[in-house]
Amino acid sequence: MKNRNRAKRATVTIHDVARHAKVSSMTVSRVINGQANVREPLRQRVLASIKELNYIPNMAARSTRMGLGTTRIGILFSNPSESYLSKIMVGSLEQSRKLGCQLIPEYCSGLTSQKKAVSRLVDAGVEGVILPPPLCDSESTVRMLAGLDIPVAALATARPLPEVSAVYIDDYRSAMSITRHLIRLGHRKIAFVEGDPTHTPSQCRLDGFLKAMEAAGLTVRENWIAPGRFTYKSGLAAAEILLSGDEQPTAILASNDDMAAAVVSVAQGRGIRVPEELSVAGFDDTPIASIIWPDLTTIHQPITAMGGAAVSIIHKMINDLRKGRGPKPLHQRMTYKLVKRHSTGRALS
Structure with a gap:
């Protein structure tokens, strides 16, 4: 019986206490940590549930409650x-x-x-x-x-x-900025590698690219916008798509540096010189941007x-x-x- 009680006690979590006391887990955490911003009736209810369930707070929570933690x-x-x-x-x-x-x-x-x-x-x-x-x-x-x-x-x-x-x-304006840089270099055939569609900067960076192209009177071909996932592997797949057509872009802007580095790799593997025949730009200014050669033109995000x-x-x-x-x-x-x-x-x- 003692062993069963010990096993039962070990399985009790802060969430079990919260459900029993009908409060949030964070309220239980505040009571355990001795914080003052909990109304007294709630505090007593939580303490009663802790006692009834034989809940033992973990060491991190106990050290915080005793004033030993941070x-x-x-x-x-x-x-x-x-x-x-x-x-x-x-x-x-x-x-x-x-x-x-x-x-x-x-x-x-x-x-x-x-x-x-x-x-x-x-x-x-x-x-x-x-x-x-x-x-x-x-x-x-x-x-x-x-x-x-x-x-x-x-x-x-x-x-x-x-x-x-x-x-x-400002992902939108920063994408416009780097696209305008490519346009100022004389590029008119510019392709784009998208990021993870579930991440809001992906759409904003695409929108900024499209807006800069539109403002310059340039058309973006539908098949020159390739899907990506912010990973190097997805950048490889996107580059294969963009560099396999009959007419190829003279510049590719990728939504982050990992995918831009992958574009450079595919281009070099196909004998396409960067930047002489193809300009490549990225986004974020992560370490890979300055490690590869040629090093990447990019947007520095702090x-x-x-x-x-x-x-x-x-x-x-x-x-x-x-x-x-x-x-x-x-x-x-x-x-x-x-x-x-x-x-x-x-x-x-």
Whole structure:
């Protein structure tokens, strides 16, 4: 019997307590952590459920409650680009260090995985979560966290929701800027590689490209817009499509640097000289942009600084909650920059 009780006790989670007390998991977390912004009747109800279910908080939650821990911020990620994600992590970790926060990363993929990852973050005592792309545009993930009263900062979304904090750049205007650069170099036959269709910057970057082409009086062929997923592999497939027709573009703009690097690889494999015969441009200015040769002309997105800004925003929202103030969503737009390198040159004709 004792063994069965011990096994039962070990299976109880913070979510079981929340269901039993008919409150949110975040309310349970606040009671465990000794936070003041919980009404006394709710606190007593949660404590009664904890006692009845024999719930034992994990070590992270207990250390926070005893004042031995620090502010915990979660970062939930599923980004396929390791170089992009690494720059986010560098900025987030550095700002967390400055603010005395603990950053807890969690990987997820599908919806079921997201739910489990969110549960792990809640059990670890996080009080706010950063969502890098593409999860920054996942309504189900945002709703899930909102239901737990956990502040969210969407990182690198192109269409920030009014009720969700966000750090972003102007993807539309930056795409126009780099397209105009190609046009100024004399290119008239310009193709485009799309990004992940579930990520809002993908559409904004395509729209910016199309607008710049239209403003210059240039026609974009339907078969010169190739699908991509922000991965190197999808860039290879897109390049094969764009460089296999009877008439080929003189320039290709890809929605990120990984796919642009793949375009350069396919072109070189086909004996097409970059930039003499084909100009290639990317987006984001991730490490691969300056590692390959020729190095990529691209839009510099201050990804590292954006990661740090997201931490600062979440930290402020958590402090507001602790003081009993409803946290107001904050939107911070960062500055992009066109970086001209050796992968683009003047059109031959």
